[in-house]
Amino acid sequence: MFGTVRPNLRSHGYVPEQPVGELVASTGFSVIRPRDGISDGKYLFFSILGHEVYAQSVNAAVGSNYPAVNDRDVRQFRIFAPPLEEQKKIAQILDSLDTQIRRTEALIAKLERIKQGLLTDLLTRGIDQNGQLRPAPDQAPHLYKDSPLGRIPKSWHTRSLGETLRLQRGFDITVASQTAGDYPVVSSSGITSYHNQYMVKGPGVVTGRKGKLGLTHYIESNFWPHDTSLWVKDFHGNNKKFAVILLDSLRLGRFDAATSVPTLNRNFVHPLLVSVPPVDEQNRIVEMKARLDARTAKERRKCERLRTLRTGLMDDLLTGRVRVTPLLGEAQQRKV
Incomplete structure (x- = not known):
């Protein structure tokens, strides 16, 4: 059709x-x-x-x-209309690639679902010293304590977000005033350009303040946080990559303080209560998430390679630039 x-x-x-x-x-x-x-x-x-x-x-x-x-x-x-048997062989090749792409896409979607569920567990149950998720509170109540946020692991603490991560508004800079350089300028949507000066030493964490809210970015190098962003000025000793996980979990976009252009006021979110594990456990949480991210990234690269291969084969096989006649000959020989 x-x-x-x-x-x-x-x-x-x-x-x-x-x-x-x-x-x-x-x-x-x-x-x-x-x-x-x-x-x-x-x-x-x-x-x-x-x-x-x-x-x-x-x-x-x-x-x-x-x-x-x-x-x-x-x-x-x-x-291009080759003989019927060649058409069938071309269709078989391309259909096989489509099947591989669909299976890889399904696996990526499954990994993303697993990651979301795992993150919920990591931020409520955490990981013990053996690298395993703690049993749920109803299965092992002795491992948990009461808090304003409900039952949390005994070694965790409940604090305000401001006491955990101090957010600061970024610095204004126009495109015209920038000089091409090595330091990323990070806006609410991520890296938008590179400048020859930086305002914050990396690694650091940036989240959206104006425009696109709720996205959190981990920046490895020194950087310039744009005025449309909030950057973490003080991590209070917490793991910086754990800070990304924590900020993402808060869904900060729901605290939009504007009517037309989405805007996040740090004074609205600093009082939020969060439950925070000890730094050694934060490290384990970051490592577990990194392993799952690496697996997902590997499958994404595989899917991209398959799509590229499919595009190239379609251009070659559907125009006659590459013929599958030799493959048909091999198939006939196998039948004999």
């Missing part, structure tokens, strides 16, 4: 030969059916996703707000 409205979005779809139940196609789609003995449905699907058909559809689209093509335009699109 070819999405005819805004074809640049490539909102196309593939319907298998035996779909579950009856289907009705919207008028925003052009239905493409393979011809028996001539074309393969999956190959046609990959072809309409390819760059060649994309370019033709964009050129044929009419309209400014809702550019669209019609059925006649779709029928006139030109594609």
Whole structure:
């Protein structure tokens, strides 16, 4: 099915030969059916996703707000049409890559869910000296004590955020006044530029004050915190990477003090009560999170490589620049 409205979005779809139940196609789609003995449905699907058909559809689209093509335009699109067996082999190769990409994306989503659940446990139960999560309070009540925030591990303390991490407003600087250099200028959304001067020695932690709230950034080098940000001026001896975890958990965006442009007032959040583990336990929490982050990052890199490979193969196989005829010959020999 070819999405005819805004074809640049490539909102196309593939319907298998035996779909579950009856289907009705919207008028925003052009239905493409393979011809028996001539074309393969999956190959046609990959072809309409390819760059060649994309370019033709964009050129044929009419309209400014809702550019669209019609059925006649779709029928006139030109594609590379190798023999049917070669089409099937190309479709098989690309379909296999799509399956790997979907599985990797599902694993990344699962790891993110695990991380969110783990962070909740780490900030309420913590890690014992053996590197294991403590049992929950109902399973081991002797390991916990009462606090204004509920039951917390006995070695933890309840303090205000200001007593734990002292936030300070950043320093104003315009793009015009900057000179290219090595020191990152960190705004509410992260690093936006590099300047030849810094205001804070790294490593440090920055969170959004104005514009984009709730994002926390760990900066390894010396840096210039922008006026749209808040930076941690005093960590009070706490692990700096644990500070990122703690600030993220507070969802500071909910304390927006403005009406039009989101703004965070540090005086509103400094009185917040937080439960804080000892520094040695903070270190263990940071290490556990880092291991999970590394696993997720590895899968993201793998997924990006697969997407890059898929794009390259589509460009080669769907244009005939690279043929799979040798693979077909090998398959025939194996059958014999």
